[in-house]
Amino acid sequence: MPKDKRKDRAGGLSAKLVEETTTPIINDLERAAISTPLVNPALRQLASGGVSTARPGREAAFDVIASAVQTVERVLAVSRTRAGRALGVRSPQPRPRKATVGGDVAAAIAAANAAAAAANSAAMAAQAAATMVASMMSGAGGGSGGAGVAGGPGRDAEGAEFPGRPMAHMTPMVAMAMPRLALAPDASVTSPLVRSRADLGTGRLRERRAVHHGAAFRVPMTVTNGTNRPLKGLTLRSSDLVSSKADRIPSGAVSFDPPRLDLARGARAVVTATIEVPADARPGSYTGRVYGPNHQGVETILSFSVR
Amino acid sequence: MSTITATPPASRREVEQRLKLYRAYTWDVMRRYLVVKEPKRYLWDIVRDYPVRGGKGLRPGLCIATCRAFGGSIDDALHAAASLELLHSAILVHDDIADGSTRRRGRSTLSQKHGVPLALNAGDALAFLSVEALYATVPLLHQRAAPLVAMFQETVQRALEGQAIELGWIRENVCDLTESDYLRMTLLKTCWYSVIQPCRAGAHIGTRGRADPGDFLRFGFYFGAAFQIRDDLRNFEHEDGPNDVRADDLIEGKRTLTLINLLRVLAPEERAELVAFLALPRERRDPDVARHFAALMKHHGCIEVARDWMRALADRAIEEFEAAYGDLDDSDDKRFLRGLVPYVLS
Numbered sequence: 001m002p003k004d005k006r007k008d009r010a011g012g013l014s015a016k017l018v019e020e021t022t023t024p025i026i027n028d029l030e031r032a033a034i035s036t037p038l039v040n041p042a043l044r045q046l047a048s049g050g051v052s053t054a055r056p057g058r059e060a061a062f063d064v065i066a067s068a069v070q071t072v073e074r075v076l077a078v079s080r081t082r083a084g085r086a087l088g089v090r091s092p093q094p095r096p097r098k099a100t101v102g103g104d105v106a107a108a109i110a111a112a113n114a115a116a117a118a119a120n121s122a123a124m125a126a127q128a129a130a131t132m133v134a135s136m137m138s139g140a141g142g143g144s145g146g147a148g149v150a151g152g153p154g155r156d157a158e159g160a161e162f163p164g165r166p167m168a169h170m171t172p173m174v175a176m177a178m179p180r181l182a183l184a185p186d187a188s189v190t191s192p193l194v195r196s197r198a199d200l201g202t203g204r205l206r207e208r209r210a211v212h213h214g215a216a217f218r219v220p221m222t223v224t225n226g227t228n229r230p231l232k233g234l235t236l237r238s239s240d241l242v243s244s245k246a247d248r249i250p251s252g253a254v255s256f257d258p259p260r261l262d263l264a265r266g267a268r269a270v271v272t273a274t275i276e277v278p279a280d281a282r283p284g285s286y287t288g289r290v291y292g293p294n295h296q297g298v299e300t301i302l303s304f305s306v307r
Numbered sequence: 308m309s310t311i312t313a314t315p316p317a318s319r320r321e322v323e324q325r326l327k328l329y330r331a332y333t334w335d336v337m338r339r340y341l342v343v344k345e346p347k348r349y350l351w352d353i354v355r356d357y358p359v360r361g362g363k364g365l366r367p368g369l370c371i372a373t374c375r376a377f378g379g380s381i382d383d384a385l386h387a388a389a390s391l392e393l394l395h396s397a398i399l400v401h402d403d404i405a406d407g408s409t410r411r412r413g414r415s416t417l418s419q420k421h422g423v424p425l426a427l428n429a430g431d432a433l434a435f436l437s438v439e440a441l442y443a444t445v446p447l448l449h450q451r452a453a454p455l456v457a458m459f460q461e462t463v464q465r466a467l468e469g470q471a472i473e474l475g476w477i478r479e480n481v482c483d484l485t486e487s488d489y490l491r492m493t494l495l496k497t498c499w500y501s502v503i504q505p506c507r508a509g510a511h512i513g514t515r516g517r518a519d520p521g522d523f524l525r526f527g528f529y530f531g532a533a534f535q536i537r538d539d540l541r542n543f544e545h546e547d548g549p550n551d552v553r554a555d556d557l558i559e560g561k562r563t564l565t566l567i568n569l570l571r572v573l574a575p576e577e578r579a580e581l582v583a584f585l586a587l588p589r590e591r592r593d594p595d596v597a598r599h600f601a602a603l604m605k606h607h608g609c610i611e612v613a614r615d616w617m618r619a620l621a622d623r624a625i626e627e628f629e630a631a632y633g634d635l636d637d638s639d640d641k642r643f644l645r646g647l648v649p650y651v652l653s
Contacts, residue, residue, distance in 0.1 A: 028491075030521065043456075047458045242334075242335050243331065246335045289381075
């Protein structure tokens with residue numbers, strides 16, 4: 001933010017003083033981050049983010065490919081959606097792939113490079129994707145490629161085993177690389193966020209209600225479809241509920257009614273969670289997550305006390 | 308508001324709920340490292356004491372939420388979060404010994420309960436357990452666990468340097484300090500292990516090594532420094548009544564922002580009295596005299612000045628939050644992280 005727009009909220013303290021005091025510290029901090037107090041030069045490099053250049057070639061290649069695949073997939077998805085809109089038809093959802101990385105890695109890297117260079121061109125990206133996917137699929141069965149880069153488990157430059165990895169592992173890896181293109185949450189769930197005995201049940205009860213082990217109670221949750229398309233087959237699931245003393249109520253103790261939900265775009269529905277507190281549950285404050293296992297961003301926190 | 312924010316912060320209640328959730332998950336992992344075995348009475352019971360007392364869970368919260376905001380899962384970050392919390396406990400044990408503190412989280416310090424030798428030993432054990440928890444990230448990160456270990460080593464060294472500087476000031480009764488001196492010491496003592504490392508560890512894990520650890524330095528400094536000032540200010544909050552403050556930091560001779568300001572604004576005679584008080588060995592510093600100087604801090608507006616600093620740093624922390632996290636997709640964890648700044652400082 002430009003300095004002149006920074007209104008000083010800090011009472012009698014001038015923004016200038018804060019700026020003059022902290023800027024040299026920040027400058028030193030960022031310089032010091034380059035020359036850390038670590039004695040070992042290898043550790044110094046690692047601590048300052050030098051890892052990307054220090055990775056074994058095979059793993060670095062994998063990252064490049066993973067990133068490129070994701071880029072291409074997203075470009076294609078956008079193009080597919082736009083084309084579908086233009087034609088007035090619903091574009092089919094891409095099928096999940098189960099291929100593993102392998103095959104001719106040199107060709108795959110070339111394709112990845114092409115994909116990166118073609119970031120502004122869906123046509124070129126699609127071409128690169130086709131080449132790359134074909135190359136990876138052909139190697140998935142374990143055909144031999146370049147030195148040490150065959151499909152399935154191989155060895156990196158230092159001889160350590162490097163197993164082929166399913167494509168599913170790529171998603172979290174590249175989520176940061178392409179943050180703006182990541183999927184928007186499908187829906188949101190809100191709950192009374194019960195945390196005291198008084199809030200348990202419907203959240204509207206005035207009297208204090210204790211939850212004893214062996215009892216059951218219900219928590220209504222509002223599910224909102226915040227997307228511009230209908231949601232089909234939304235299910236909710238609970239994690240284990242963990243107490244501050246690490247006691248657990250297993251996830252199976254929580255059920256949802258209705259168990260499955262279809263929601264038109266923008267629509268809301270109430271799902272009631274029923275928590276059956278096991279007879280052997282120890283007293284304490286329990287907390288856990290309620291989430292949509294197949295719908296990104298659907299999450300709320302469930303919290304309650306057991307006496 | 309002095310800042311333009313793109314990320315709506317989570318409400319106070321939502322922040323509390325998520326902190327509680329991540330704290331519970333982290334404790335579930337921590338307890339695996341805190342197994343009670345022999346010698347139980349002389350070591351492992353003592354080792355468990357501080358972690359069992361709990362706390363806000365700021366560090367695990369930052370680590371797990373950052374990991375998720377960057378694409379990772381809760382499970383991915385749990386061992387790193389447990390490692391941070393164990394390190395925090397280790398640092399608290401050693402700090403309490405170094406500072407001669409008697410109370411921690413409402414109870415006697417380990418050194419008060421068990422004596423310095425056993426407490427010191429338990430603190431060492433906690434430090435090494437934190438390393439063990441960190442190594443548990445190796446199966447997940449493979450080669451990329453190495454940078455995490457290097458960052459951890461760096462963080463520990465910074466924390467030790469900061470603690471050494473503060474202890475050195477107390478030992479030599481250094482009384483001509485500035486805000487800049489304080490913030491530099493705080494950066495080392497607090498910001499690195501309380502904010503910078505939890506955030507960059509979470510991002511490193513969430514992205515499998517793709518995040519730039521340097522992205523969290525500024526946010527970590529501003530938030531960590533504001534957090535430390537808030538912690539210092541708790542010392543002046545009423546204990547039993549409006550005129551009763553603990554003033555423990557003054558008794559311990561800690562160079563807080565309020566003390567630095569008081570030393571600057573006092574008349575020469577009063578200043579000389581304060582300097583003489585600080586020159587006394589800790590056990591000879593009279594609590595009533597400390598409370599007198601605490602009252603002077605209030606009278607001269609030193610507490611308000613410190614609060615102003617805290618707010619100014621918090622404002623900058625929020626600006627830097629946008630720089631570090633702004634490009635990420637909106638998520639509950641991102642909103643939680645944004646909401647954590649005002650929550651912790653309130």
